[in-house]
Amino acid sequence: MPGMWWVVGGTLVVALVAAYLIWTAGRVERLQARAQLAARALDAHLLRRAAAAAVLAERRYGVELYAAARIALDAQPDEREAAENDLTRQLRAVRLDPSDPDCEAVIAASRRLALARQVHTDLVRDARTARGRPLVRLLRMGRGHTWPRYFDIDDPTLTVPAADVPTR
Amino acid sequence: MRIGIVCPYSFDVPGGVQNHVMDLAEALIGLGHEVSVLAPADEDSTLPSYVVPAGRSVPLPYNGSVARIAFGPVSTARVRRWITRGDFDVLHVHEPLALSLSMLAVLSARGPVVATFHTAMTRSRVLSAAQGVLQIVLERITARIAVSALARKVQVEHLDGGAVEIPNGVAVAKFAGVEPLPGWPGECSPGADGTLGFLGRFTEPRKGFPILRDAFVELAEQRPGLRLLVAGPGDRDDLFDRFPPGLRDRVTFLGLVSEADKARMLRSVHLYVAPNTGGESFGMILTEALAAGTTVVASDLDAFRRVLDNGRAGRLFPTGDAVALRATLAELLDDAAQRAELTACGDQVVANFDWPVVARRVLEVYAAAIEATDGRVIDQEWVGSD
Numbered sequence: 001m002p003g004m005w006w007v008v009g010g011t012l013v014v015a016l017v018a019a020y021l022i023w024t025a026g027r028v029e030r031l032q033a034r035a036q037l038a039a040r041a042l043d044a045h046l047l048r049r050a051a052a053a054a055v056l057a058e059r060r061y062g063v064e065l066y067a068a069a070r071i072a073l074d075a076q077p078d079e080r081e082a083a084e085n086d087l088t089r090q091l092r093a094v095r096l097d098p099s100d101p102d103c104e105a106v107i108a109a110s111r112r113l114a115l116a117r118q119v120h121t122d123l124v125r126d127a128r129t130a131r132g133r134p135l136v137r138l139l140r141m142g143r144g145h146t147w148p149r150y151f152d153i154d155d156p157t158l159t160v161p162a163a164d165v166p167t168r
Numbered sequence: 169m170r171i172g173i174v175c176p177y178s179f180d181v182p183g184g185v186q187n188h189v190m191d192l193a194e195a196l197i198g199l200g201h202e203v204s205v206l207a208p209a210d211e212d213s214t215l216p217s218y219v220v221p222a223g224r225s226v227p228l229p230y231n232g233s234v235a236r237i238a239f240g241p242v243s244t245a246r247v248r249r250w251i252t253r254g255d256f257d258v259l260h261v262h263e264p265l266a267l268s269l270s271m272l273a274v275l276s277a278r279g280p281v282v283a284t285f286h287t288a289m290t291r292s293r294v295l296s297a298a299q300g301v302l303q304i305v306l307e308r309i310t311a312r313i314a315v316s317a318l319a320r321k322v323q324v325e326h327l328d329g330g331a332v333e334i335p336n337g338v339a340v341a342k343f344a345g346v347e348p349l350p351g352w353p354g355e356c357s358p359g360a361d362g363t364l365g366f367l368g369r370f371t372e373p374r375k376g377f378p379i380l381r382d383a384f385v386e387l388a389e390q391r392p393g394l395r396l397l398v399a400g401p402g403d404r405d406d407l408f409d410r411f412p413p414g415l416r417d418r419v420t421f422l423g424l425v426s427e428a429d430k431a432r433m434l435r436s437v438h439l440y441v442a443p444n445t446g447g448e449s450f451g452m453i454l455t456e457a458l459a460a461g462t463t464v465v466a467s468d469l470d471a472f473r474r475v476l477d478n479g480r481a482g483r484l485f486p487t488g489d490a491v492a493l494r495a496t497l498a499e500l501l502d503d504a505a506q507r508a509e510l511t512a513c514g515d516q517v518v519a520n521f522d523w524p525v526v527a528r529r530v531l532e533v534y535a536a537a538i539e540a541t542d543g544r545v546i547d548q549e550w551v552g553s554d
Contacts, residue, residue, distance in 0.1 A: 031307060034540065041539035115536035118330050119311045123540060126307040 021139070028130045028142040035127040035148040038120040042151060045116040046084060047073065049109040049156070053087060056102045065090045081153050088156045096158060107158055114157045124148045169534065171196060172256035174247075175207040176268030179215060184452070185262055185286050187427075188315075191339055193218055195527035206250050206269060208243075222246045222269055239267050247272045258282060258534045264305060274308050280537035282530075284313040285323060285331065310537040313530065316450040316471065332533055335475075336452050337526035340518060343431045343459035352397065352436035361393025362501040365437030365462070367430065367453060368400045370407060376443030376467060381410055382490035383443075387497055388415050394501075399425045399433050434460035438507070439500055442466035445488050451475045454482065455521045458514040463507045465496055481517040482510055 050072040057066035068083075068090040075083035091110065096103040127148040130136060175189040186207075193203045197218065209221040222243055247269060251259070256279070261270040264283045274281055312331035314320035323331040353363040364384060370377040380396075388394045398407060399422040408416050425433055434440060440457040444467055451471045457464050458475075464482030466472040476482040483500060485492045500507055519525065 027307075034310075037542060038540035041536070044539075112532060112536070115311070115332060115532055116539065118332055119536050119540045122312065122330055123310070129303070130307070 024133075024136065025139075025141050028127075028136055031123070031127040031130045032142050032145045032148065035120075035123045036145070038116075038123045039151070042113075042116045042120040045109070045113040046080075049106070049113050050084075050087060052102075052105045052109045053091060056106050059102055061094050065094060081151065084153045084156070088154055091158055110156045110158045114155060117151065117153065117156065120151060124150050169531070170202045170255060170257045171204070171534070172251065172254045172259045172273075173203060173205045174259070174261040174270045174273040175205060176261075176263050176266050176270040178208040179219065180209055180213055182427075188284075188286070188336060189262060190216065191337055191523050192527060192530065195337065195523035196531070198524060199527060199531070201531075204250070204254050204256075206247065206273070208269060220250055222250070239269070239272070243269060244272050244276070248276050251276055251278075258538055260284065260530075260534070261309075262286065264309065265302060271305055274305050277308060280310045280534075280541040281308055282311045282313065282533055282537050283309045284315065285319050286315050287319065310540055311533050313533055317474065318450075318471070334526060334529050334533070335521055336450055336455070337523035338452070338455040338459050338518065338521045340459045340522045342427075343434065343456055344461065346428075346431040346435050346460070348436040349432050353438050354395070355393065356438045356501060356504070358502040360391060361395070362391065362439070363395045363397060363437045364497065365397045365433065365440045366399070366443075367425075367433065367440075370398060370400060370402050370410075374445050374447040376445045376488070378410075379443040379445075379467075379488060379490045379493060380441050383494035383497060385412065385415060386490075387494050388418060390498070391501070394418065395420065397433065397437055398422065399430070430456070431460055434462050437462060439497060440464050441493070441497070442472065443493060444469060444472070455518055458482065458511075458518040459521075461511055461515070463500060463510050464514065465493070465500065475517070475521075477513070477517050481514040 050069045054066060054069035054073070057063075057069055068087045072080070072083040072087045088110075091106065096107060098104055098107060131142055131147065136142065173189055173193055175186060177183055177185055179186055179190075189205060189207070193205050193216075196203050203218050205216075205219045206222050207215075207219055208223065209215055209219065210224060211221055213221070215221060223246060251273065258280050259273060259277050260282045261273050262284045263286055264270045264274045265285075270283075274283070312323060313334050314323055314331040315334065315336050317333060320331050320333045354361065356362040364380070366377060366380055368375045368377070384394070384396050396419045398419065401424045404421050404423070407421050408419065411419055422429070422433060434457050440454075440462045442451070442454060442457075442464065446469065451466070451469075451474075454464055454466060454472060454475045458481060464476065466476060466482055466484055467487040468484040469487060473479070473484060476484060483496050485496045500510075
């Protein structure tokens with residue numbers, strides 16, 4: 001009975017395609033969700049660094065650094081990258097003393113921010129690759145989420161005089 | 169923090185990745201974290217208490233050498249069980265792109281995954297042929313660590329991603345207080361004597377032993393007491409054939425040495441020489457020599473320059489230049505003050521490579537991975553960086 005084999009074969013192909021589509025949809029969903037969580041963590045680290053810089057500016061370095069920290073804290077989403085880069089520049093311009101707790105807080109916050117930025121960039125790239133695949137675009141998978149966006153800032157790592165601090 | 173670490177290669181044979189995993193696990197335990205290491209090993213082999221054996225491993229040729237790894241349905245089941253029972257906050261796998269326990273663990277993991285890349289495979293058939301399959305593995309990794317600038321470059325150029333560069337650690341305490349071999353290093357008076365050391369496979373061209381040999385032969389004529397200490401795999405007669413008969417009694421060959429004897433060997437010489445001509449991605453041996461408090465003379469490779477802080481912590485000479493090496497050696501053997509200055513600087517530099525320091529940086533990457541998985545931020549104190 002060749003007709004029955006056609007039915008069995010057809011069902012199998014449909015089942016495999018369905019399984020693949022479900023798996024791909026899950027994959028896209030997972031990568032999207034992860035990129036969003038990474039963005040939240042990055043946001044929190046940006047706020048922490050700006051807050052630590054503001055504390056330091058109040059005590060030691062005065063108006064310019066304080067202004068940069070305030071602007072970074074209050075920046076609108078479309079101005080935020082520039083504001084954060086400006087804060088990084090301001091922090092690099094002052095001499096940070098790692099033995100001072102307020103300075104150390106800024107250095108540590110910058111280090112953690114650098115890691116959060118690295119992880120966020122990687123996860124956004126993964127999510128964008130998944131969203132950009134032809135099949136995913138065709139079936140408009142993951143359309144419930146906004147297209148994942150890079151947060152494009154300079155490396156915020158602060159260089160500290162060598163030998164005293166474990167990080168470079 | 170509960171940390172699960174996966175080592176792809178068997179602890180039954182020594183190797184760079186295995187040492188790295190063991191030292192990292194011990195450093196993390198020392199910082200008060202709970203660590204479980206999964207590695208291929210026979211059930212009856214003696215292992216540290218934090219290692220969970222994942223069964224027999226099979227030898228497979230990989231990246232130019234033979235690695236003993238485990239892969240297959242039985243290993244998969246064991247990896248799954250270990251992950252479920254471990255209930256880890258973070259899973260840290262090493263070399264996840266080798267067909268190994270590490271890859272299985274990445275594919276079975278649910279939570280945050282940190283991966284460390286050790287080798288700098290510049291052209292790998294696996295990498296180019298199976299990009300689609302690798303993407304499935306790679307996209308389950310939350311944060312990547314590369315142990316050298318070269319390994320990081322491979323990440324950026326071939327795997328389309330970034331990585332945090334955290335160097336290999338060195339257990340400074342294991343090297344610092346060790347007794348030198350009896351009778352070594354001896355005197356080092358200007359123009360008369362001194363001791364040079366070399367560790368590695370002297371038959372391998374890229375280790376650069378012939379450059380050191382040429383420099384030694386010339387220099388030994390001028391300094392009647394100059395001695396050379398060689399350690400590493402190889403044949404004794406083969407080594408001595410490389411020297412003129414008159415100089416053979418001034419060369420000592422130790423053969424392959426254990427980790428403990430390596431530390432003693434490094435402390436038994438006035439100058440440790442690394443004449444490598446290439447192929448080094450990090451220069452682990454230099455950090456070990458610095459940890460032992462020995463003055464280092466190394467060829468001007470990128471990796472060595474980074475470790476030696478541009479020549480501040482050890483002398484660099486033009487790669488492959490035996491004449492320049494000889495001049496550098498003669499100058500340093502005559503100048504005890506300059507040697508002392510270099511080693512003092514070396515102590516500072518190597519402090520950055522000490523395992524507890526390196527482990528804290530790894531912990532910060534763990535924190536970043538956990539944060540990126542559940543979106544909440546971990547306090548600095550909890551990471552243990554203060």
